[in-house]
Amino acid sequence: MSAARTVSETNADGLTLVHRGKVRDVYQIGDDRLLLVATDRISAFDCILPTAIPNKGKILTQLSAFWFARLNDLTRNHLITADFDEMPEIVRQTEDFRGRSTLVKKTKVFPVECVVRGYLEGSGWKDYLATGKVCGHDLPENLQRCEKLPAPIFTPATKAQSGHDENITEAEFAEIVGSAIAEKLKSRSLKIYRTASEYALTRGIIIADTKFEFGADANGEILLIDEILTPDSSRFWSAASYAPGKSQASFDKQFVRDYLETLDWNKQSPAPELPTEIVAATASRYSEAYRILTGEKF
Ligand SMILES: Nc1ncnc2c1ncn2[C@@H]1O[C@H](COP(=O)(O)OP(=O)(O)OP(=O)(O)O)[C@@H](O)[C@H]1O
Ligand SMILES: [Mg+2]
Numbered sequence: 438m439s440a441a442r443t444v445s446e447t448n449a450d451g452l453t454l455v456h457r458g459k460v461r462d463v464y465q466i467g468d469d470r471l472l473l474v475a476t477d478r479i480s481a482f483d484c485i486l487p488t489a490i491p492n493k494g495k496i497l498t499q500l501s502a503f504w505f506a507r508l509n510d511l512t513r514n515h516l517i518t519a520d521f522d523e524m525p526e527i528v529r530q531t532e533d534f535r536g537r538s539t540l541v542k543k544t545k546v547f548p549v550e551c552v553v554r555g556y557l558e559g560s561g562w563k564d565y566l567a568t569g570k571v572c573g574h575d576l577p578e579n580l581q582r583c584e585k586l587p588a589p590i591f592t593p594a595t596k597a598q599s600g601h602d603e604n605i606t607e608a609e610f611a612e613i614v615g616s617a618i619a620e621k622l623k624s625r626s627l628k629i630y631r632t633a634s635e636y637a638l639t640r641g642i643i644i645a646d647t648k649f650e651f652g653a654d655a656n657g658e659i660l661l662i663d664e665i666l667t668p669d670s671s672r673f674w675s676a677a678s679y680a681p682g683k684s685q686a687s688f689d690k691q692f693v694r695d696y697l698e699t700l701d702w703n704k705q706s707p708a709p710e711l712p713t714e715i716v717a718a719t720a721s722r723y724s725e726a727y728r729i730l731t732g733e734k735f
Contacts, residue, residue, distance in 0.1 A: 443477040443489035449531040459485050460494070460669065466540065469655065470517065472528055473498075473539045475664070479719070481694050482704040483601065488711040494537040496723045496735055501664040502539065503731050504633065511632055512625055514661040515541040515652065544652025544660055547614050550594040550602055551622050553630035556645040558583050558672060558684070560604060561592065572604050583645070583674075584681040589630055591623045596650070621659060622651055633666050640729050642688070643679055647671035668726050688726035693719055 447462045448454075455471070456463040459480040464472040475494035479486050502519035517540040518524065524540055554561050554571065561571045562582050570576060572592040580586075593610040594602040611619035626649050634644040648670045650663040664670055673688040684691075696715050702708065711719070724735040 443491050444494060444533050444537065445476055445478055445489045447474050447476060447531065447533050449528075449534070451527055451530075459483075460497070461664075465543075466525065466528065469543050471541050471543045472524075472534070473541060473664075474534055475537045475539075479690060479693065481690055481697055481708070484704065484706050484708040486693070486708045486711060488716060490716060490723065491720050492735065493720065493723050496727045497664055497667045497669055498537045498539055499735070500667050500727050500730065504666045505661075507636070508629055508632060508661075508665075511629055512661045513658060514665075515544060515663075517541055541662065542654055542660065544654050544662055546596075546650060546652040546662065547618065547622065548596045549605075549610055549613055549622070549650075550596050551626040551649040551651065552592045552594055552604075552646065553589050553626050553649070554586065554592055554646040555589040555630065555634055556583055556585050556643065556672075556674075557581075558645055561646070564604070573606050581681040582683060583679075583685050589627055589634075591627055593623075594648075618659070625649075625651070625659070625661070629661070629665075637666075637673075637730060638676060640732070641676045642726070642729055643674040643676050645672035645674055645685070668723055673726055688722050690719065692722060 449464065452464040454462060455465050460475060460478050462474045462476060466472050475497045477489035477491060477493045479490050479493060498519055502516065505514050505516040519539045521529065521535045521538065528534055528538065557565055557580055564571050565576065565580060571590060574590045577587065592604060594604050596602060614622065629649065630647060637644045644666065647666055649661060649665060651659050652662045654660055668689040674685040678686055693711065693715065700709060727735045
């Protein structure tokens with residue numbers, strides 16, 4: 438079996454690159470559309486690693502497309518198509534885009550991250566340990582690490598241009614986007630999380646937390662944008678092995694972070710290469726998450 442070709446960076450003749458994020462390359466298509474191209478880059482501790490993960494970008498792209506279709510009745514979204522063969526000719530000229538591209542409606546992005554947490558982990562757990570609350574939400578005492586919250590909570594963050602996103606209060610959130618929009622983004626985020634996490638649980642996956650982005654189209658309509666409910670934007674745990682009181686085995690890049698923690702690396706660029714076994718294990722986690730959630734082998 439030949440190893441899948443990884444794509445670490447894309448380039449295309451005749452298309453304008455408008456943004457190169459840690460994972461995705463974004464191209465302008467005409468006036469009102471964008472092409473989001475998920476590469477196989479992986480980042481950890483806010484550094485792009487020099488080693489790419491085979492198929493990662495394709496999996497993120499197809500998993501997001503799966504969710505957009507599934508949640509279509511719940512919220513309007515930016516998706517035009519993630520099917521390469523349906524893309525404009527100018528896109529199809531670049532074979533590297535195949536399977537890893539999403540053609541979307543361009544929006545004016547609300548500069549906030551709409552985070553929903555159903556379980557206590559990550560920065561939520563740290564906040565709880567320090568304050569007994571998560572982003573100002575009152576919670577019962579003596580919750581354990583990774584414990585399920587009484588109800589999902591909305592914990593917005595800023596969308597930092599560079600570096601770490603910062604948690605903000607709902608009041609700060611409302612100041613940034615306006616209170617009417619804030620209410621809509623919050624209720625929509627919670628609704629999407631509830632529906633998606635109920636479905637995921639029927640497949641044996643806990644969506645512990647996740648992050649959504651929204652933007653406004655030319656008519657001022659609010660659209661769900663970016664990638665959704667992927668291992669890069671969410672914490673996925675196996676329901677079968679879930680037990681609070683400790684960190685959980687996950688389908689995201691926690692595995693890579695754990696490996697990097699064993700090294701003597703200061704978490705500044707340049708990051709070290711990943712060994713073959715770690716690459717293979719990470720790739721198989723991404724494809725497992727896809728298989729379990731969609732019911733289809735990637
Ligand atoms: N429909 C859309 N309209 C406008 N911008 C969008 C749309 N969907 C996604 N985006 C933007 O495209 C970009 C995708 O890039 P990507 O997520 O790779 O990088 P990033 O979020 O800027 O930085 P990071 O590397 O920290 O993730 C994001 O800035 C996202 O907000
Ligand atoms: Mg992003």
